[in-house]
Amino acid sequence: MSLDLATTRRIAKLARIGLDDQEIETVRAQMGGILGWIEILNEVDVEGIPPMVGTSQTTALPQRQDAVTDGDRQSDVLANAPDREGPFFTVPKVVE
Amino acid sequence: MTYTLEGSTGTWEIVVGLEVHAQVISQSKLFSGASTLFGGEPNTQVSLIDAGFPGMLPVINHECVAQAIRTGLGLKAHINLESHFDRKNYFYADLPQGYQISQFTHPIVGSGVVEIELSDGSTRQIGVTRLHLEQDAGKLLHDQDPKRSFVDLNRAGVALMEIVSEPDIRSPEEAGAYLRKMRQILRYLGTCDGNMDEGSMRADVNVSVRKAGEPFRTRCEIKNVNSIRFVTQAIEIEAMRQIEVWESGGSVDQETRLFDPGRGETRSLRSKEDAHDYRYFPDPDLLPLVVEQSWVDELKACLPELPDEKRARFQTEYGITAYDSGVLVAEQSMADFYESVAKGRDGKMTAAWMTGDFFAALNRTGKAIEESPVGADKLGGMLDLITDGTINGKIAKEVLETMFETGEAPLEIVERKGLRQVTDTGAIEAAADEIIAANQDKVEQYLGGKDKLFGFFVGQVMKATQGKANPAIVNDILKKKIHG
Numbered sequence: 038m039s040l041d042l043a044t045t046r047r048i049a050k051l052a053r054i055g056l057d058d059q060e061i062e063t064v065r066a067q068m069g070g071i072l073g074w075i076e077i078l079n080e081v082d083v084e085g086i087p088p089m090v091g092t093s094q095t096t097a098l099p100q101r102q103d104a105v106t107d108g109d110r111q112s113d114v115l116a117n118a119p120d121r122e123g124p125f126f127t128v129p130k131v132v133e
Numbered sequence: 134m135t136y137t138l139e140g141s142t143g144t145w146e147i148v149v150g151l152e153v154h155a156q157v158i159s160q161s162k163l164f165s166g167a168s169t170l171f172g173g174e175p176n177t178q179v180s181l182i183d184a185g186f187p188g189m190l191p192v193i194n195h196e197c198v199a200q201a202i203r204t205g206l207g208l209k210a211h212i213n214l215e216s217h218f219d220r221k222n223y224f225y226a227d228l229p230q231g232y233q234i235s236q237f238t239h240p241i242v243g244s245g246v247v248e249i250e251l252s253d254g255s256t257r258q259i260g261v262t263r264l265h266l267e268q269d270a271g272k273l274l275h276d277q278d279p280k281r282s283f284v285d286l287n288r289a290g291v292a293l294m295e296i297v298s299e300p301d302i303r304s305p306e307e308a309g310a311y312l313r314k315m316r317q318i319l320r321y322l323g324t325c326d327g328n329m330d331e332g333s334m335r336a337d338v339n340v341s342v343r344k345a346g347e348p349f350r351t352r353c354e355i356k357n358v359n360s361i362r363f364v365t366q367a368i369e370i371e372a373m374r375q376i377e378v379w380e381s382g383g384s385v386d387q388e389t390r391l392f393d394p395g396r397g398e399t400r401s402l403r404s405k406e407d408a409h410d411y412r413y414f415p416d417p418d419l420l421p422l423v424v425e426q427s428w429v430d431e432l433k434a435c436l437p438e439l440p441d442e443k444r445a446r447f448q449t450e451y452g453i454t455a456y457d458s459g460v461l462v463a464e465q466s467m468a469d470f471y472e473s474v475a476k477g478r479d480g481k482m483t484a485a486w487m488t489g490d491f492f493a494a495l496n497r498t499g500k501a502i503e504e505s506p507v508g509a510d511k512l513g514g515m516l517d518l519i520t521d522g523t524i525n526g527k528i529a530k531e532v533l534e535t536m537f538e539t540g541e542a543p544l545e546i547v548e549r550k551g552l553r554q555v556t557d558t559g560a561i562e563a564a565a566d567e568i569i570a571a572n573q574d575k576v577e578q579y580l581g582g583k584d585k586l587f588g589f590f591v592g593q594v595m596k597a598t599q600g601k602a603n604p605a606i607v608n609d610i611l612k613k614k615i616h617g
Contacts, residue, residue, distance in 0.1 A: 051410060053224050090217055091420040098420040103159050103196030106166030107180035114179045114286070122277075124175040126284035128226040131273065 039069045136304030138342070138369075140376040145342045147372045148349055149302035151364075153315055155294045155325035156269065156333035157200045163268055163292035164191030164234065171331055175285040183290035185229030190418055197292040198422065200324040201241050201266050202432050204294055207322045207439055208261050210245025212429050216265075218419040221411045226284055227270040235295075237413045240265035241422065247298075247318070248441060249310040250459070259311050260299030269293045294325065300339065300349065305365035312336060312361050317440050321465050329360050336364055338392075340371045342379070350375075351385045355392050355399055367392035371399045443468055451480025460488050466502050473509040478516055486516060490530055494537045507536045515543040527600050528552050555602045558610065564597040565590075565610050576615055587611070 045065040049056050056064060111124060118126045137144045159169055165180035182189040205212050217239040220232040242264035250256050271289035273282045296315065302308050316327035316334060327334045336359075341352035355371060358364045370392070375385050390399040438446070440462045447458040447468075461484065462468045475483040491512060495505060515532055518524045524532060524547055535546045547553060555561060568590060569576055579586040594607050 047410075051222075051412070090415050091417075096420065098422050099192055100195040100198070101166070101192045103161055103194050104166065105161050105168045107161075107182075108167035108178045110179070110181075111174070111176045113181065114176050114184045120281070122281070122283060124177075124285075125274070125277075126176070126286075127278070127281040128284060129282070130275065130278075130280055131226050131282050 040065050040072065136306070138372055138376060140380050142380050143344065145372070145376050146345055147303060147368065148300050148341045148343060148352070149304075149308050149368055150300035150339040150352075151298045151302065151308060151311060152337040152339070153294075153296040153298075153312070154269075154335045154337070155204075155296060155315075155319055155327070157197050157266075157292035157294055158324055158326060159194060159196050159200065159292060161194060162290040163194055163197050163266065165290050167290065169291045171333070173287050175283075176287065178287040179289065183229070183286055185231065191234065191416075193419070193422065194292065197266060198241070198424065199432060200292070201264060201294055202424065202429055203322050203436060204296070204319065204324045205242030205245065205264055206429075206433050206436055207318050207324075208242070208245035208247060208264065208296070210261055210264065211243035212424075213239060213241055213243055214424055214426060214429070215239065216241040216422045218266075218416045218422070219413045220416050221267075221413055223411060225270070226282060227273050227289070229271070229286065229289065233268050233270070234416055234419070235267035235413075236265035239421075247311060247314050249307060249314050251306060251310060254455075257301075257307065259301045259307070262297045262299050264294050264296045267293050267295055300341075300352075305368045308338070308368055309361050309365045312364060314440075317463065321437055321439055323437075332359060335359050338364055338367055338371075340368055340375070341385070342372050342375045350379075351387050353385065353388055353390050353399075355390050356402065358392055363392060363394050366394065366397070367399060370397060374399060437465070447471075447480075451475050451484065453480055453484040457484040457488055464502070470502055470505075470509050474513045474516070478513060479520070482516060482519075483513075486512065486529075486533075490533050494533065498537060506540045507533070511536055511543060518543055518547065522554060522556065522603065523547060524552055525554050525601070525604055527595075527604075528554065531600075552601060555598050556606060558606060561594065561598065561602050561606055561610050562614075564594050564602075565607070565614055568593045568597065569614055579615065590615070 042061065042065060045061055045068065046056075048068075049061065049064070115121050115124070115126065120127045135146065137146055139145075156169075157163070161167060162169055162180075162183065165182040167180040167183055168178045170178065180189075182191055202212055216236055218234050219237040221235045221237065222232045224231060240263045244263065245261040247259045247261060248256055249259055269288050269291040271284055271286040273284060275282050277283045298311065302311060316329075319325040319334070320327045325334060329335065335357050338355040338358055339352045340355065341350045343350050353371060353375070355367050358367050371390065378385050389402045391402050392399050444455070444458045444462045447453055447461060448455060453461075460467075461471045467487075471483065471487055474487065491507070494507075495502060498506075500506070512533075515529055515536070518532070519526060519529050523544075528547075531550075532543050532546050532552065535541065535550070536543060539546070541549075572590075572593075575586055575589060579590075590611050591604070591607055594611065595602055595604070
């Protein structure tokens, strides 16, 4: 299956990945290849089989009790912040 | 009565659906063990899961699941024993994961209903489409720096219930009534504190307009409106805007808008033009959530009495009006207060005093009922003094006021101020004789047909006894004396 250029651009924009015209063409061809490969799965007859929603059909979703067991680790949380200001992360202004 | 708006081409109806985001009451977050407390130091209630660090795995909070089920049961909704978590993908500075864990195709709660009451006394059923669990986002502060926004992730990952209504709402008033009722139910259930000021309950408002009998037209979504008053204003303003667009030959675009209460307008959020392309997919970190019917039944058996049922019971059990009953059940704490006073006393009299002088005094002192200086036992004690004839209703008002000021017991006040009702007929007769003698002209006028003057004599006798005379005895004595 081939992907058109407009769709490729849209996906790149939604993923916040900047690509020039040449790169877009490369990515378009590569993604088309991946999609084509995945399309092989369409040959499998899944009529009447419910969609698989997890890798285990026997294990239940683990649940935890409602207790505060984490937090109070501001320095860890902010350790990788590129432009930290006091106790905050900062980003370029995003006011509407 | 249908609510309509007049345009230049005729009459328009409005169609509204609401998405309520209600923060779940729990100690810790939906998928992490960080605290949910409001108002902590920035970024101290954050785990590495909430901050979107790579390789962290979410583990669901059992209590948040219970809270969602309780809410579903309170909305008389279907509980889905199996539900799924999906990733809703978008980039925004308050969302470090780059996706919100939400429930898209299989929510935990299916369709339910909320009954609202309107000011004309009529009721309407508003359908609830679904309720699902999802993560809240962090908070952005825009006013700290000219070029940057500051990010606090304390709220990121707190459990939210998104409760989606059917497009059943037809007026701003109905939207307000729906939100008030929703908040009341959530507060009774103890699943959300309903505090719109602190943002623990917010609403997205979907609005469209149409001519009578038409199918739905294109709707717009007004995001994150944070008070009931603003919701009603935003609906009216947005409906008028859409009417103008249609009537000038244009068409309404489906889009996300923002309500600006200062300017009294809604405006397009162009930055969100891709907002509906969320590329949902099942969260590979989370297996389906499966709950047992027996647990749902257990939760159901432990639900508190809800406002509609309590209101109906108050009417039958205490013989009070639908209106008074509605006022008293508005808050669970008020309803509890009423019941502890009314138990073993006259329900109607209790309701009259509570909704009258008692609430007025609370309002005047700016106190919530939980912090009332006059507790249920003292208010009840005062009502007993009226019932057993120790004081009359007029004096009781004075006693209540003093109770609010000093916190004394009612009988203490009566004794200290000497407010016991005068039932001594001798004293009342003496006062009556004096007043009749001093106002012979009025007696003649009264006997000549000016019935209203009787009130004057009663008033004078009450005045002469400093308001303490038993009004029934005063009436009797005056009638006997004047008519001879």
